[in-house]
Every structure is written in structure tokens, then in C-alpha cells.
Amino acid sequence: MGAAAQRAEAENEEWAGVTPDAARRLVSAAVAAFAERGYHATTTRDIAGRAGMSPAALYIHYKTKEELLYRISGIGHEKALRIMGAAAEAEGGATERLADAVRTFARWHAEHHTTARVIQYELQALGADHYAEIADLRRRTDRLLRGIIQDGADSGEFRVDDVPGTTLAVLSLCVDVARWFSADGPRTPDEVGALYADLVLRMVGARTAPATE
Amino acid sequence: MGAAAQRAEAENEEWAGVTPDAARRLVSAAVAAFAERGYHATTTRDIAGRAGMSPAALYIHYKTKEELLYRISGIGHEKALRIMGAAAEAEGGATERLADAVRTFARWHAEHHTTARVIQYELQALGADHYAEIADLRRRTDRLLRGIIQDGADSGEFRVDDVPGTTLAVLSLCVDVARWFSADGPRTPDEVGALYADLVLRMVGARTAPATE
DNA sequence: CGCGCCGCTGAGCAAGCGCTTAGCGCCCGG
DNA sequence: CCGGGCGCTAAGCGCTTGCTCAGCGGCGCG
Numbered sequence: 001m002g003a004a005a006q007r008a009e010a011e012n013e014e015w016a017g018v019t020p021d022a023a024r025r026l027v028s029a030a031v032a033a034f035a036e037r038g039y040h041a042t043t044t045r046d047i048a049g050r051a052g053m054s055p056a057a058l059y060i061h062y063k064t065k066e067e068l069l070y071r072i073s074g075i076g077h078e079k080a081l082r083i084m085g086a087a088a089e090a091e092g093g094a095t096e097r098l099a100d101a102v103r104t105f106a107r108w109h110a111e112h113h114t115t116a117r118v119i120q121y122e123l124q125a126l127g128a129d130h131y132a133e134i135a136d137l138r139r140r141t142d143r144l145l146r147g148i149i150q151d152g153a154d155s156g157e158f159r160v161d162d163v164p165g166t167t168l169a170v171l172s173l174c175v176d177v178a179r180w181f182s183a184d185g186p187r188t189p190d191e192v193g194a195l196y197a198d199l200v201l202r203m204v205g206a207r208t209a210p211a212t213e
Numbered sequence: 214m215g216a217a218a219q220r221a222e223a224e225n226e227e228w229a230g231v232t233p234d235a236a237r238r239l240v241s242a243a244v245a246a247f248a249e250r251g252y253h254a255t256t257t258r259d260i261a262g263r264a265g266m267s268p269a270a271l272y273i274h275y276k277t278k279e280e281l282l283y284r285i286s287g288i289g290h291e292k293a294l295r296i297m298g299a300a301a302e303a304e305g306g307a308t309e310r311l312a313d314a315v316r317t318f319a320r321w322h323a324e325h326h327t328t329a330r331v332i333q334y335e336l337q338a339l340g341a342d343h344y345a346e347i348a349d350l351r352r353r354t355d356r357l358l359r360g361i362i363q364d365g366a367d368s369g370e371f372r373v374d375d376v377p378g379t380t381l382a383v384l385s386l387c388v389d390v391a392r393w394f395s396a397d398g399p400r401t402p403d404e405v406g407a408l409y410a411d412l413v414l415r416m417v418g419a420r421t422a423p424a425t426e
Numbered sequence: 427c428g429c430g431c432c433g434c435t436g437a438g439c440a441a442g443c444g445c446t447t448a449g450c451g452c453c454c455g456g
Numbered sequence: 457c458c459g460g461g462c463g464c465t466a467a468g469c470g471c472t473t474g475c476t477c478a479g480c481g482g483c484g485c486g
Contacts, residue, residue: 022463038337040253044444054465059445121334121392124251165400165408168393173382176389179334180381187378195378203412235433257474267435272475 014112017075023061025051030068035114039069039125069122070130076112076119077137081144083108088144094152095206099197101148102174107193109177116178145171152204159205170200227325230288236274238264243281248327252282252338282335283343289325289332290350294357296321301357307365308419312410314361315387320406322390329391358384362417372418383413 018024029050033042044065048055062068087101109116126134146167152158160166177192187195231237242263246255257278261268275281300314322329332347339347359380365371373379390405400408 020463038251038253040251041338043442045442055444056446056466057464060463065444125254161411162408166412169386169409169412172389172393173386176385176392179389180385195375196382198374199379199382199416202415202418205415233433256472258472268474269436269476270434273433278474 014115015075018071022051022053022057026053026058026061026068027072031072031115031118034069034072034118034122039065039118039122066125066127066130069118069125070127070134072115073119073123073126073130073134074137076115077134077141080105080108080116080119081137081141084141084144088148094148094155094157095201098148098152098158098204098206099201101145102170102200103193103197106174106177106196107189109174110181110187110189110192113178113181113183116175120175120178142167142171149204152206157207166204170203173200227328228288231284235264235266235270239266239271239274239281240285244285244328244331247282247285247331247335252278252331252335279338279340279343282331282338283340283347285328286332286336286339286343286347287350289328290347290354293318293321293329293332294350294354297354297357301361307361307368307370308414311361311365311371311417311419312414314358315383315413316406316410319387319390319409320402322387323394323400323402323405326391326394326396329388333388333391355380355384365417365419370420379417383416386413 015024015027018027026047030042030047033046033050036042037046042065044058045055047065047068048058051057058065058068062071083104084101087097087104090097090100092100109120123131123134146163149158149160149167149170150163153160153163174196177196181187181189181192228237228240231240239260243255243260246259246263249255250259255278257271258268260278260281261271264270271278271281275284296317297314300310300317303310303313305313322333336344336347359376362371362373362380362383363376366373366376387409390409394400394402394405
């Protein structure tokens with residue numbers, strides 16, 4: 001199997017929960033197109049074409065183009081929330097949990113940078129109702145991360161002056177990976193995760209340096 | 214003068230170098246529209262309307278809508294490069310220069326967040342030639358920041374394992390301010406600059422804590 | 427006072443947009 | 457072997473888009 005085919009298969013697996021097959025192919029095609037050109041520059045003909053169908057077929061599975069973006073955003077943000085939740089609720093001290101959160105969160109944004117780009121940078125194209133739903137998922141992700149950092153500050157593991165500000169910065173750092181990351185670049189998603197975990201532990205003034213590996 | 218009028222005046226001053234007046238009003242209107250809805254979702258009628266003219270007037274001053282974006286991008290990136298250059302070439306140790314660079318760079322992205330949003334997140338809408346020109350300005354900004362961090366690493370002021378990676382993260386952090394910053398939010402641009410300078414000095418393991426103010 | 431020029435407008439063109447509809451062919455239960 | 461329904465397509469509708477162009481008005485100069 002070629003590299004391109006492998007990538008296509010991996011992208012398809014990401015949307016395994018979407019059925020039937022035609023709907024999944026449409027989601028996969030839309031993510032690729034939205035990430036490449038942006039939501040507004042992408043036409044329904046382009047999405048349908050990438051999925052190997054006629055433009056009209058799109059409307060059997062989704063009411064509008066915006067609903068496609070909404071579905072993508074929902075699934076993507078739920079995945080991001082689950083990643084943050086797993087780290088936040090894990091056993092261990094704040095240092096380990098923060099390192100794990102940043103490592104996995106940043107790595108996901110690198111590995112799935114096309115999906116991440118869409119869900120992080122095309123939000124404004126959502127309708128007001130859909131935006132509100134997604135904004136709630138984002139607030140919950142923020143709250144989980146803030147909880148870890150607050151724990152570390154309370155226990156004395158971290159030295160942070162401004163917990164909400166630092167949380168915002170950490171989240172911003174991880175999210176922005178989706179903007180600059182390229183699969184052709186010099187860094188693997190694992191390396192980005194490791195680098196970012198290290199940088200963030202320094203940002204919060206964690207007392208014990210983690211194993212640099 | 215009302216707050217809205219004051220903001221409008223401040224936005225207009227930002228483009229003082231653009232003449233004649235009608236061309237400046239168009240740039241100002243385009244920045245506002247592009248930042249609010251994105252380049253592709255903004256119509257020439259919308260831009261002209263905000264500038265108080267008919268759609269046709271736009272084409273007396275700019276050949277295409279894309280040229281407007283190019284002009285905005287060029288001026289904005291040159292400003293960003295100048296900010297970074299001023300900090301990089303200043304007297305003083307790497308710690309002071311890095312703190313100054315991050316403080317002013319992040320503050321600019323907060324204060325001029327509409328302009329910054331356009332130049333940082335609408336790049337893909339540029340034509341290939343124009344994109345290449347802008348990409349060069351961005352590389353030069355990156356190189357200046359990397360120089361400061363490298364200096365600190367060489368002199369022993371900083372402890373950084375991965376200079377290009379850390380540079381990328383610092384730049385990413387500052388740039389992403391444009392995405393989340395809101396004038397209605399709890400933080401002033403000065404506060405963002407101060408917070409970010411502090412966080413970045415920790416990221417590079419600067420030995421001496423700077424004056425917290 | 428009148429004339430030319432220049433910034434601008436009103437009207438509109440071709441193209442492409444999101445989305446709809448009528449109908450085709452294949453698959454499956456009887 | 458047939459008939460109904462479902463996933464899909466070809467065609468195209470109404471509208472908006474970026475952009476054009478003929479001509480108007482008012483200001484400066486002679």
C-alpha cells in the first residue's frame with residue numbers, strides 16, 4: 001500500500017463512527033477540502049467530487065454544507081475533550097497529568113492536523129446555534145486543563161501567577177499546532193508532543209523535570 | 214468622541230501610510246470585514262459599503278479583492294518584522310531582548326488583533342506570487358527570534374534543548390493571540406504582553422527572573 | 427465663466443454558488 | 457419473476473459573486 005493510500009485509510013478510520021459509508025466518505029472529503037482551502041472557498045461540488053459522487057448526493061446525507069461542518073466540529077471537539085479528560089482524570093500528580101495532557105493533546109493536533117485545522121479555524125462559519133453547542137465543548141476542555149494547573153498551583157508543584165492566563169496560553173499553544181504542522185516537516189507528532197510537554201512544564205514552573213527520555 | 218469613534222480613528226491611523234483617503238478607508242473597511250467573516254465570506258459590496266462607496270469604486274484603487282488582502286498582509290507583516298527587529302537589535306542580554314521581543318510582539322497581536330487575524334489566518338487566500346513574498350517576511354521574523362534564543366543558549370543565559378522548536382513554539386504562542394484576543398475580554402494588550410514575556414522566559418529556562426512589571 | 431479631468435456611481439454581465447427535483451437503475455422481499 | 461423503494465444522477469433554478477463600463481458631477485485652471 002502506498003503512503004497516500006495509507007494516509008487515506010487512516011483518515012477514514014478517524015470517522016469510523018459515521019455511517020453509512022457514503023456519509024463517511026463525504027465527511028472525509030469535506031475535512032480534506034475545508035483544511036486545504038477553508039470552508040467558504042470549498043464548494044459542494046468539490047466535496048462531492050472528492051467523495052466520488054455527484055453534488056446532489058451530498059444532500060441525501062446532510063441537509064446543508066454547514067451541517068457537514070457542524071458534524072465534523074462536533075466529532076472533533078468531542079475527541080479533543082476526551083483526550084483532555086483522560087489526562088485530567090488519570091492517577092498521579094499534577095506534573096504527570098499536565099505533561100500527559102499536553103503531550104497527547106498537542107500530538108493529536110499534529111497527527112490529525114487537517115481535522116484540527118477545520119475544527120479550530122473554521123468555527124466562525126457555523127450557525128449561531130451550532131456554534132453555541134461547540135463553544136460549550138471548548139469551555140469544558142478549558143476547564144479540565146485549568147483544573148490540572150490549579151491542582152499543581154495549590155499543591156505547590158507549580159509556580160503560576162495567573163492560572164486562567166497560563167491555561168489559555170497552554171491551550172493556545174497546543175491548538176496552534178494545527179496551523180503550522182505539516183506531515184512533510186521535520187517533526188513527527190510524537191516529537192511535537194514531547195517538546196510541548198517539556199515547554200509547558202517549564203511554563204508552570206514544575207519543580208521536578210520529567211524524564212527527557 | 215464615543216468609544217466606537219475612537220476605535221475607528223485608531224484603526225485609521227494604523228493605515229496612515231495608505232493614500233489617497235479613499236484607498237485608506239477601503240483598507241480599513243476590508244480589514245474589519247476580513248477579520249470578522251474571513252476573506253472568502255467577505256464580498257466586495259460589503260467592503261465598499263463599509264467604506265461608504267459603491268462597489269465599483271473599489272476597483273479604481275485596487276485591481277482585485279486579492280490585491281487588497283495582499284496590501285494588508287504586506288503592511289502588517291512589515292510592521293511585525295520591524296517590531297521583532299527592534300527587539301533583536303537592541304542593546305542588552307538575550308534575556309532582556311527576548312522579554313522585549315515577546316512583550317511587544319504579543320502586545321501588538323492583541324492591540325491590533327483584527328489586522329493580525331487577517332495577516333495570520335487569511336494567508337492561504339493570497340495568490341502564489343504574493344504568498345511567496347509574504348512567506349519571506351515571515352521567515353525573516355522567525356530568523357530574528359531564533360537569533361535571540363540562540364544567543365541566550367550560547368551564552369548560557371538560557372537552557373534550551375531544541376532552538377528551532379522553541380522558536381516555533383514562541384512565535385506560535387504570540388501569533389495565536391490574534392485568534393482569541395477580544396477587546397471586551399478581561400485582559401489588556403499590556404497585560405497579555407507581560408504575561409507572555411514571563412511565560413516565555415520560563416520556557417527558555419532564563420536564569421534571572423525579570424522584573425515582574 | 428466654461429471646459430476638461432478625475433473620482434465615483436448605477437446598471438449589469440458572465441460565471442459559479444448552494445441547493446432542488448424528476449427520474450433512473452439496482453437490490454431485495456415475496 | 458416481479459414490484460417497490462432507496463441511493464444516486466443529470467439537469468437546472470434562483471441568486472450572488474467578482475468585476476466592468478458608460479456616463480455623471482463637481483472642482484481647479486485658464
